[in-house]
Amino acid sequence: MTDAAKVSVDGKDFDYPVMSGTVGPDVVDIRKFYAQTGDFTYDPGFTSTASCQSKLTYIDGDEGVLLHRGYPIGELAEQSSFMEVAYLLLNGELPAADELSQFEHTISRHTMVHEQLATFFRGFRRDAHPMAILCGVVGALSAFYHDSTDIHDPVQRTIASHRLIAKMPTIAAMAYKYSVGQPFLYPDNSLSYTGNFLRMTFGVPAEPYEVNPAVEKAMDRIFILHADHEQNASTSTVRLAGSSGANPFACMAAGIACLWGPAHGGANEAALNMLREIGTPDRIPEFIARAKDKNDPFRLMGFGHRVYKNYDPRATVMQKTVREVFDALKVNDPLFDTALRLEELALSDDYFIEKKLFPNVDFYSGVILSAIGFPTSMFTVLFALARTVGWVAQWNEMITDPDQKIGRPRQLYTGPTQRSYVPVGQR
DSSP states (O other), X not given: OEEEEEEEETTEEEEEEEEOOSSSOOEEOOXXXXXXXXXXXXXXXXXXXXXOOOSSEEEETTTTEEEETTEEHHHHHHHOOHHHHHHHHHHSSOXXXXXXXXXXXXXXTTOOOOTHHHHXXXXXXXXXXXXXXXXXXXXXXXXXXXXXXXXXXXXXXXXXXXXXXXXXXXXHHHHHHHHHTOOOOOOOTTSOHHHHHHHHHHOBTTBOOXXXXXXXHHHHHHHHHTSOOSSOHHHHHHHHHHHXXXXXXXXXXXXXXXXXXXXXXXXXXXXXXXXXXXXXXXXXXXHHHXXXXXXXXXXXXXXXXXXXXXXXXXXXXXXXHHHHHHHHHTOOOHHHHHHHHHHHHHHTOHHHHHTTOXXXXXXXXXXXXXXXXXOGGGHHHHHHHHHHHHHHHHHHHHXXXXXXXXXXXXXXXXXXXXXXXXXXXXX
């Protein structure tokens, strides 16, 4: 605690404690503000409001820093594995070799889904969006796994956490297979978490599937870079749903629904579509001019971020990963040349520098996923797959937080004051 913050309302002064974290801005504790003053605070989007205490992820948007449990995202993406990062987020420390082996074994034993879920899939239209399927199926898991829905039992919470992390790749792959009319593939637990997902997605029963090491590494990095991102919209949704005591499967389905929004999980698809619209590097100046024109609705997708006011640290790793994937798959895609040239021109333009519109992770991830073979409809599904780890870790942290209460935002009411009902014949 540091000095108190003084607030004057209607001529009366009130003191509120100032709380300090291990790093980052202090926060003013206004939990008693309404009780003492009779007023609410007003903060649309909660951009200046801390909704919880958390030990999971720290972001410094001005400096371009992203830490998971204190570890820089660049180091984790370069040197770690997704399963290692998942263990770190769930347990607070990086695992020893035997701990990681045991964790991977545990996750692999939960990769299969209940056989009746295959029938559940067939209730969707063949052209259903994979995110619609993912949202529905994950929400339905609570109907299949009754033994892990008691949120007050630590053992059941752990089982539910492992089940969600393990089954999400299986469900995501099934959603893809259903959309293209191919048979579902059962998991192969001899493969890695990411390799298994690639096989279930792109493999067929008629022939063996060979996992490309470069693609496997790229996907693992993409999963790491999307594993958690502090109190973003979908994570806040998971916490809000969980604050009511909802079961973990329902909470994850709520997070998926929120992630589906184009301003959140659909940004990489928008960035890829923009690069396709631009087409070739020679047309970039035209589109940069449009982006700077206040009267033109066109925006450069994949630039700028709600939090980062510097280069997105995840984009640095992603740019390197694009090169590795393209070299391994021998892809000659003009989209990548366009992306590199656009980044170069934008970063040297005073307009973008002044407004701090730097490339973010979505700028490159769509190009990578497209090169690997994923349709754009699957991009947000992959985001949800990776972010499940963060959602689960955040949900567990919230459940054990002694300050946790059911979420109940307030409002500034601007509608009519009380009035009397008028019978329909007199209106």
